[in-house]
Amino acid sequence: MAVPFVDLKAQYATLKPEIDRAIQAVVDRCDFILGQAVSEFEAEFARFCGVRHAIGVANGTDALRLGLLAAGIGPGDEVITAANTFIATTEAISQTGAAFRLVDVDERTYNLNPALLEEAITPRTRAILPVHLYGQPADMEPILDAARRHNLLVMEDACQAHGARYKGRRAGSMGHLAAFSFYPAKNLGAYGDAGAVVTDDEALARQLVFLRNHGQKSKYEHVMEGYCSRLDTLQAAVLRVKLRHLDEWNARRRHVAAWYDERLADLPVVRPFVMPGVEHVYHLYVIRTERRDALRDFLGGRGIGTGMHYPIPLPLTEAYQGLGFRKGQFPVTERLAGEILSLPMFAEMTEAQVDEVASAIREFFRGPR
Structure with missing residues (x-):
């Protein structure tokens, strides 16, 4: 699917x-x-x-x-x-x-x-x-x-x-x-x-x-x-x-995120962290893995759409080359740029669709490296 x-x-x-x-x-x-x-x-x-x-x-x-x-x-x-x-x-x-x-x-x-x-x-x-x-x-x-x-x-x-x-x-x-x-x-x-x-x-x-x-x-x-x-x-x-529908849609997104959390819990990916006292609305559901590029290619081959937010650290983008930013100056941002992967997320997403994405991720990590 x-x-x-x-x-x-x-x-x-x-x-x-x-x-x-x-x-x-x-x-x-x-x-x-x-x-x-x-x-x-x-x-x-x-x-x-x-x-x-x-x-x-x-x-x-x-x-x-x-x-x-x-x-x-x-x-x-x-x-x-x-x-x-x-x-x-x-x-x-x-x-x-x-x-x-x-x-x-x-x-x-x-x-x-x-x-x-x-x-x-x-x-x-x-x-x-x-x-x-x-x-x-x-x-x-x-x-x-x-x-x-x-x-x-x-x-x-x-x-x-x-x-x-x-x-x-x-x-x-x-x-x-x-x-x-x-x-x-x-x-x-x-x-x-x-x-x-x-x-x-x-x-x-x-x-x-x-x-x-x-x-x-x-x-x-x-x-x-x-x-x-x-x-x-x-x-x-x-x-x-x-x-008029936004609160309901946001609640639905949190429900979809909970499905993901449950299905990805035992896999070698970092799932989203939610701060105490915060109500997240999951515009994006973002995981982390050092094998991000290979996983993205694998999911794409299965017809599963993904995004990267963002694959190039902003300080190191071409537009800002003249501002004196150097590699290593923003270590967390730079590390995230190589690991973050946004999975499908929308309020109308079904449990079957989440299962499809999670099963494909599980298959990727069980396969040959």
Whole structure:
């Protein structure tokens, strides 16, 4: 049995009447830019996250970049973030004119290691940008403590953590502001690119409303130069439908993860570690093995989709060759890059599909080396 890495068609099949009605309503109104569904989704998503404001933007990268710009981050500033992340996190920092400082990650959670924060803070540090990777929040309590001691902004990269909780608080509700991506394969995914920034801060929210739409206060009344980064009304309509199901889908993902945990327990792979007090939403189910590449090839030969998040350590990627990063500087991130493998994970996944994946992994480790 072939098992896809994600299955967006299976999700659409369960929602087709709701989705089709929502899209048709936008088409009937023809309010394609900042229309009714955008403000409705913003209010609903803010309430879901437990914050006062959500500002829809074009994608998750813009959510990061515009959030930092709204907070005044710019040339001469430094922003600390995790070494094990997608380049969108760091390029958003660079595109404000600021510099990023990378911190290695925790060996168990793969998130920013708070114990390394103090030595990374310099007189130029203005913000910390923790990443809630794979659906598990970073260890926010010590991060927030460090930020308070040094009077730093905290912006959460929650692009993989829709609905996750840390000690009872939703991802996105703990920092000064947070960025979300609604890329189609996310736990809450649009039917194209989309994103949002959430915050409790009225001034930040007002600035973001200007920044996303050419600095406009009203039509042709520009209070600043801004950007063209609006959440499409069609995407907002789709997201409104999906948001109503998100908690149920996340619970289902945890159920799928439990199936994996049980079936892989006696195999020579490292399974995901969940911190106490955390509600993981398993955007990805990531295992580790020194035989990652061979296992991935074996699974691919069986029609089982996998991913690698991420196979090249971000500090060592070609884009950053001129920044002076050296091999061995981020040992955990570098080790993970050669070992991590993301297995199929989606809310609609069946126990039979999990059995198929687990059986193939078991067969791989029992075979000739």
